[in-house]
Amino acid sequence: MKRRISVALGCLSLVFALAAGGARASHWQNVPEKDHARANPMAGNPRAVAGGAAIYKGHCSHCHGADAMGNGKKAPSLKTESIRSATDGDLEWFLRQGDLRHGMPSWSSLPQAQRWQLVAYLRSIQQ
């Protein structure tokens, strides 16, 4: 009986782990098509990048680190393939939504122009 319970619990954990892994992998799949296709109106603008750097320093660096490499715990690195593969629209959407369950606040309170500045900065640090 005990063995059956442990097998059942093991299967259940595996299902949860797979579901969690799947959710992470499909991070950008939740982005509505309209947002996914949006282009950053400030892409490549050096002033926007400088502004984005200041916003990053003020709001993001104490979790994600000054070098954007994350803190090894909840706040992930922002120099990853996942970020590089996302469109500008995906990133702006995610900043607006946040991920409240996992500790990432929603930045809908920032003006949209500043979210685009932040996206421009995130792009600039990927090289």
Added chain:
Amino acid sequence: MYRVLFSRASRFVALMALLLVSTLPHFAHAQDKPYFVTYSQDLEEPGNLEIESKTALAQPNGGNRYGAYAAEFEYGAKAWWTTELYLDGQTTANESTIPTGFRWENRFRILMQEHLINPVLYVEFENISGADKTMLEVVGHDGQSDLASTNAEAREEHEHEGELKLILSSNVHDWNISENFIAEKNLGHDPWEFGYAVAASRPLATMYRDCTFCVQKLTAGVEAYGGLGDVWALTMRDTSHYIAPVVGWDLPGRSRLTFSPGFGLTDTSLDRVYRVGFAVEIPGFGRQLQEGIR
């Protein structure tokens, strides 16, 4: 003589403040809304502590001028939960300076996703005396007659109250529009009292710029708030209502100055109430505290 001294002192303080502001390091500060009564969907960033002083200056008919202060300690416990402690006090001219109690409030984001309208649940416990004049909310039949009582009389009245608010808030095209529905209950004997607060605001410029004296750092808006009677008489009769332009200035060093002149709209309301707020945010406070304990 008193006026001359006051004006010299205020000019000196203003000059010192300007000097201080221009020398502080520049950091982006969350563009919190400059509201004094209305809550928006914005919660404190997880692990950050914001310390804010909120002052209300007014003079009720038949009463003395007063300044009521609330020191607010707001901590981001989670991305979806902010907890806050207020310590209240007041000074009434020709009377006394007294502490008036404390409030402990919690705000919870109900939905984890961003929507057109974002609901936040607010739960508060208040342990204050009748001499509290901070007017952080107006409910029931609150009016200027309550604020005209002497400190000696009013501090004898102890209020243990529970308060619930449903906060609905939207960020649309850089505008914030917030509506609060308030229900307050004296845990002793009084009936449920109701009130409202609504507000809208927008930054004057939306691009971030590293500057201090520029429109990029200013947010302006307006809020309106008042009482809606109680369970026995859900009415706007004999209730107070105010309309108040608000302006917020994001300062260097993660600080913010807010100002709001409020104008009473009914006979029950104060004619005018001036509010000033100053906030400083300490990022990563929770982490620093944990490291200090270890």
